[in-house]
Amino acid sequence: MxxxxxxxxxxxxxxxxxxxxxxxxxxPEVVTEKMVSYLQQEALTGGYALASQFAGELQELYVQAAVLLNCSPENIAYTTSATDAYAKALTAVNFKQGNVILTTDDDYISNQLSFLSLKDRLGIEILRADNLPNGDLDLESFEKLLISHEPKLVALTHIPTNSGLVQPAEEVGAICRKYDILYLLDACQSVGQMVVDVKKIGCDFLTATGRKFIRGPRGTGLLYVSDKVLAKGMVPLIFDNMGADWTGANEYKLAKTAKRFEFWESSIAGRLGLTTALKYINDLGxxxxxxxxxxxxxxxxxxxxxxxxxxxxxxxxxxxxxxxxxxxxxxxxxxxxxxxxxxxxxxxxxxxxxxxxxxxxxxxxxxxxxxxxxxxxxxxxxxxxxxxx
Missing domain, CATH: 3.90.1150.10 (Aspartate Aminotransferase, domain 1)
Known part of the structure; x- marks a missing residue:
């Protein structure tokens, strides 16, 4: 560099x-140039016609995100923010009254508010693991809580927005795999700043935003969805024609890839800007x-x-x-x-x-x-x- x-x-x-x-x-300047150029063309051509001309380049977003996170392009969904991605992941989990979300004290405000909303609406329980005196997550205590409460979901924020703490994402992933517990990782502050390898971490969902350390445009985000989640047929509560085909009056067929978590309508300029930012990172390494x-x-x-x-x-x-x-x-x-x-x-x-x-x-x-x-x-x-x- x-x-x-x-x-x-x-x-x-x-x-x-x-x-x-x-x-x-x-x-980076190349991100701005890409977006401005597209918008200028869109003003002359119209949204649909121009988007079809960029079909191949739009698919590059999934390739570049997969390179950065070490997964397949089929595991990537485009979202409008990390919170959008997080909400879609949460609604894919079939929570019932009494189910437990196991999380930590070091979390993001939007995530905690989502948990509290689920608590009020569905009657779930929120359990927060203890920290060691130095601020690290107490992994021994965490595992004991997981064994005794059998959470429906483990939710960890890799780096909280209010602190420089880096939480042990890989170690938590190993515990979740050991007991076959769904694992959602908020990587909003870590993707683009450091190596984030979903294969090593072993999460089922990972959320990220374009506007922070990826250095992409606002109004863009990413959701990683594991093969296990896709194979189980998990899908957000609300989806549209990007997520499924309408095959009969009362029937539909889900998309096979993580695109089932996307909505069809989005900013094409934003998508291209995010793709350019991801490529910029990957070129640097x-x-x-x-x-x-x-x-x-x-x-x-x-x-x-x-x-x-x-x-x-x-x-x-x-x-x-x-x-x-x-x-x-x-x-x-x-x-x-x-x-x-x-x-x-x-x-x-x-x-x-x-x-x-x-x-x-x-x-x-x-x-x-x-x-x-x-x-x-x-x-x-x-x-x-x-x-x-």
């Missing part, structure tokens, strides 16, 4: 320090991206650890490109404004984003920085210098 070339291909790098890839990252990010974050955390009055709040034996902190020498909003004054792009995370985690940490809000492989060590040193004052 040549970071200088990558920065040249990322227009938003030139006038700011962008550290919000966990929110919505900067897209996700293993190269991961190694660069690891080195970058090591430098980042070391520099921030030396700043008086700054407290890091990311737990766990493995940490990601999300870094959260507060400052004791000034109010957090003053620190946030200081960063804004220097054209540093970041985000704030609040207690209602992660009620359980923030309550345990006794926090109301944190500043969240999320660098990516187009950032440099020099940029991070500049931020550290700014925060020293």
């Amino acid at each position: 040549d970071v200088n070339i990558i920065r040249q291909q990322t227009k938003g790098c030139s006038d700011k320090i962008f550290l919000n890839s966990a929110g919505s990252s900067l897209v 996700i293993a190269n991206i991961e190694q660069y990010n690891i080195r970058l974050m090591q430098q980042f955390r070391e520099a921030f650890g030396k700043i008086d009055g700054l407290q890091l709040h990311d737990l766990g034996s493995r940490q990601s490109n999300i870094l959260t902190f507060t400052t004791s020498n000034r109010p957090i909003e003053d620190t946030a404004q200081l960063l804004r004054d220097h054209e540093i792009y970041f985000s704030l995370s609040f207690r209602n984003f992660a009620v359980i985690d923030f309550s345990k940490k006794k926090l109301d809000s944190v500043i969240r920085l999320s660098p990516h492989y187009f950032n440099t060590a020099e940029e991070l040193e500049k931020i550290a210098d700014i925060l020293h004052y």
Whole structure:
């Protein structure tokens, strides 16, 4: 990887320090060009006629996603967001009253709200596994809970949006396979940032978004669906003519692939933009991206650890490109404004984003920085210098 070339291909790098890839990252210029070109043609040709001309290129999305996740193109469904993908996966599970979802304290707000909705509507139970003192998931306790409660579904968030913690996706997958339990992994913050191999993880569903570390357009996402799920005939509660053929007045035949989880209507420009972003990652090599990010974050955390009055709040034996902190020498909003004054792009995370985690940490809000492989060590040193004052 040549970071200088990558920065040249990322227009938003030139006038700011962008550290919000966990929110919505900067897209490579080729992604913007692809989408704008398509929309300009669509204005002249019309949506249907132009889409048919791009049929082959649209299929490339499944190929590129499969390369990134190490699966078959038939296991990939296009969605409009990670939450869209997550909802479709959840509704494919035939929950009954009293069924258990086993999850953790370190989860995403939308996922937890979905569980609570299922609890209110269907009477399911939500069980959350314990953490070790260092923040890691207690795998021994997790397995005991799984044995004693026989959950209908295990739901894990690989990297929570409010913390740099990386949860043990492969180890959880091994436990789920051991007891033949369905496993849903929210990889919204990990895909595009690090190697995510569904064969090694062993999940039944995996959800991802285009707008974060994949560096694709907003309004795009991915759902991985395992061969086991497809063979069982599992399907979301609501599907359309993309998911099945209408074969008789009261009959239908499901699509054989993960496309049964798609809706027919979507933004073709968005699909092409996501395909381009996936190809960009695959050309660079996700293993190269991961190694660069690891080195970058090591430098980042070391520099921030030396700043008086700054407290890091990311737990766990493995940490990601999300870094959260507060400052004791000034109010957090003053620190946030200081960063804004220097054209540093970041985000704030609040207690209602992660009620359980923030309550345990006794926090109301944190500043969240999320660098990516187009950032440099020099940029991070500049931020550290700014925060020293």
